Structure formats: structure tokens, C-alpha cells
Amino acid sequence: MDNLLEIKNLTKIYREGGQENKVLDDVSFSAAVGEFIVFVGPSGSGKSTLLNLIALLDGATAGKIIFEGKEILRLRETQKAKLRLNKFGFVFQFDGLLPEFTVLENVNMPALIKGRDKKKRAAALLAGLGMTDLAHKMPPSLSGGEKQRAAIARALINEPRLLLADEPTGNLDAARKIRIFEDFAALAAQGITVLMVTHDTHAAQYAHRCYKIEGGKITRMDLKIH
Ligand SMILES: Nc1ncnc2c1ncn2[C@@H]1O[C@H](COP(=O)(O)OP(=O)(O)O)[C@@H](O)[C@H]1O
Ligand SMILES: [Mg+2]
Structure with missing residues (x-):
């Protein structure tokens, strides 16, 4: 690969x-x-720091990040912003949906920022996540799990190659967590590279590879069979 x-x-x-x-x-x-x-x-182990560096939101003290064969840490800000808009998708613990726009409008928002209206794609992404019936609702009327799935659809609107997820299930119950982990596994099967950081060891069993992050180091963890 x-x-x-x-x-x-x-x-x-x-x-x-x-x-x-x-x-x-x-x-x-x-x-x-x-x-x-x-x-x-665990909390404070550097998970968000790692993702923020890859997201080019913060500078590294040393090292390289090579994306599509090119070093990206030392790009100009405008180039970094382009990568974030065009190649990366982000999902955070808090969904960040705008409450005064419908779910569909929220999902379409990053496309509008690029000057493109992708309502059809937004609707298709929501359908793919089993959210068709909720497309025209306002975010405050959704459950935590539904909001997070809307946030995943929004992260995918500009067809990112890399999805970065920082504790995306932090506020969800067990059943809703599993659904999100399964969604990420399905996205990876479609060719999107997904990096997720979490304190939830259950997530490991849905991943292709898992690392423990501790004391500034990462070490491979065994995947449990589910
Ligand atoms: N902007 C910052 N300035 C100084 N220290 C920071 C900053 N961001 C994070 N840290 C420190 O880095 C460590 C790891 O933080 P973080 O990456 O947020 O951990 P996690 O996401 O695993 O909870 C913590 O000790 C935190 O206090
Ligand atoms: Mg964090």
C-alpha cells in the first residue's frame, strides 16, 4: 500500500x-x-498535540511530516490552509455544528467556504451515515451521536484524503461510540486514511493498527479480535 x-x-x-x-x-x-x-x-499524553501538529495548527520542535510525498510542516501559511481545506477533514470531541443552520447546511458549509455548493453530496453523505431523515433538522434537536455523525459528514464534504479525529466519541454512550468507530472503519475501506486519538481502548479493535501514546513515545498495541 x-x-x-x-x-x-x-x-x-x-x-x-x-x-x-x-x-x-x-x-x-x-x-x-x-x-x-x-x-x-490518557489525558495529557499528547494526543491532541500530535493531531494538531499533523493538522498544521502548531509547529514542531523537530521532525518531519511528509504528506503525499512532500514535507508540509515548513510550508507557507497559505499552502497549509489549502491543505486543511482540500485534503484534511477534522472531527473533534465537540461537534462544532452551527445551531442556526440545518444539518444539511452545516455539512455543506466547508464546500461553500471553497466557493462550491455541494448540497447533493452533503445529502448523499448524510444518507451514507443513515441520517437522511435528519438533514433538514436543526442541530440542537439531534442526539449527541447524531450530531457527531453530522460532524463526520461535514468533515468529508471536500473529499479529504486524511481524516483527523480527536476524541470524537468523548461525549457518547457505548452504542453510539461503536457506531462512530464502525463509520471510521467504513471510511477507511473507501480509501480515506483515518487517524483517531482517544482514551478509549475499545477503539483499538476497529482499527488496522493501534498505538499506545505515553511519555511522549508511541508503542504498538495488539489489536483485540471482535
Ligand atoms: N499550548 C500549550 N502550551 C503549553 N503546554 C501545552 C500546550 N498544549 C498542551 N500542552 C501540554 O502538553 C501535554 C499534552 O497535552 P495534550 O496534547 O492536550 O494531551 P491529550 O490530548 O492527550 O490530553 C500536557 O501536559 C499539556 O499541559
Ligand atoms: Mg486532547
């Missing part, structure tokens, strides 16, 4: 009041096209 993403010797040190906090310590891994990789670690 082709590598979409290569992380090489990524290190992130936060310096505060003369103190050094090495949050990521020489982290390396690669992600193939259509691979679903999960990182599991």
Missing part, C-alpha cells in the same frame, strides 16, 4: 517559565492510503 503520510522523528517541547515539557519525543510512523490508525492514551 502507498503511504499517504509519514511522520519522522516528530518532537514537540513546550517551554513555560523556564520549564521544558517534552510532549512528543521522537515519534515516527507512517499511514497508508485507506488505513485506520488509533492512538490510545
Whole structure:
């Protein structure tokens, strides 16, 4: 399989009041096209830091991020913004849906930002996630799980190659969590590379590969058979 993403010797040190906090310590891994990789670690282990670096929202202390064969950490801001809009999709713990727009309008929003109306694709994405009946509802009337699935549809509207998910099931009950993990596995099967960070070890069994993140290092974890 082709590598979409290569992380090489990524290190992130936060310096505060003369103190050094090495949050990521020489982290390396690669992600193939259509691979679903999960990182599991407790609060404060550097999960969000890792995703924020890959999302190009923060700079690294050392290391490289190679996406589609090119180093991207040192691109100009405008190029980074283009990658975020065109190639990356984001799902966070909090859905970030705009309450005054319908679910369909929310899903279509990143396309409108690009100057393209993709209402049809938005409707198809919602249908694919079993959300057709909810397309014209307002987000506050949806359950937590439904909102999160709307956020996944929104993350997919611009056809990203890489989906970055930061604790996307943090607010959900067990059944709804499983549904989201299954959705991510299905997206990977369609060729999207999915990186998810979570403190939920259950997620491992839905992934192709799983790492534990601890003390700034990542180590491979066994996948349980489900
Ligand atoms: N902007 C920042 N400035 C200084 N320290 C930070 C910053 N962001 C995160 N940290 C520190 O980095 C460590 C890892 O944080 P984070 O990546 O948010 O962990 P997680 O997402 O696993 O809970 C924590 O000790 C946190 O306090
Ligand atoms: Mg976090």
C-alpha cells in the first residue's frame, strides 16, 4: 500500500517559565492510503498535540511530516490552509455544528467556504451515515451521536484524503461510540486514511493498527479480535 503520510522523528517541547515539557519525543510512523490508525492514551499524553501538529495548527520542535510525498510542516501559511481545506477533514470531541443552520447546511458549509455548493453530496453523505431523515433538522434537536455523525459528514464534504479525529466519541454512550468507530472503519475501506486519538481502548479493535501514546513515545498495541 502507498503511504499517504509519514511522520519522522516528530518532537514537540513546550517551554513555560523556564520549564521544558517534552510532549512528543521522537515519534515516527507512517499511514497508508485507506488505513485506520488509533492512538490510545490518557489525558495529557499528547494526543491532541500530535493531531494538531499533523493538522498544521502548531509547529514542531523537530521532525518531519511528509504528506503525499512532500514535507508540509515548513510550508507557507497559505499552502497549509489549502491543505486543511482540500485534503484534511477534522472531527473533534465537540461537534462544532452551527445551531442556526440545518444539518444539511452545516455539512455543506466547508464546500461553500471553497466557493462550491455541494448540497447533493452533503445529502448523499448524510444518507451514507443513515441520517437522511435528519438533514433538514436543526442541530440542537439531534442526539449527541447524531450530531457527531453530522460532524463526520461535514468533515468529508471536500473529499479529504486524511481524516483527523480527536476524541470524537468523548461525549457518547457505548452504542453510539461503536457506531462512530464502525463509520471510521467504513471510511477507511473507501480509501480515506483515518487517524483517531482517544482514551478509549475499545477503539483499538476497529482499527488496522493501534498505538499506545505515553511519555511522549508511541508503542504498538495488539489489536483485540471482535
Ligand atoms: N499550548 C500549550 N502550551 C503549553 N503546554 C501545552 C500546550 N498544549 C498542551 N500542552 C501540554 O502538553 C501535554 C499534552 O497535552 P495534550 O496534547 O492536550 O494531551 P491529550 O490530548 O492527550 O490530553 C500536557 O501536559 C499539556 O499541559
Ligand atoms: Mg486532547
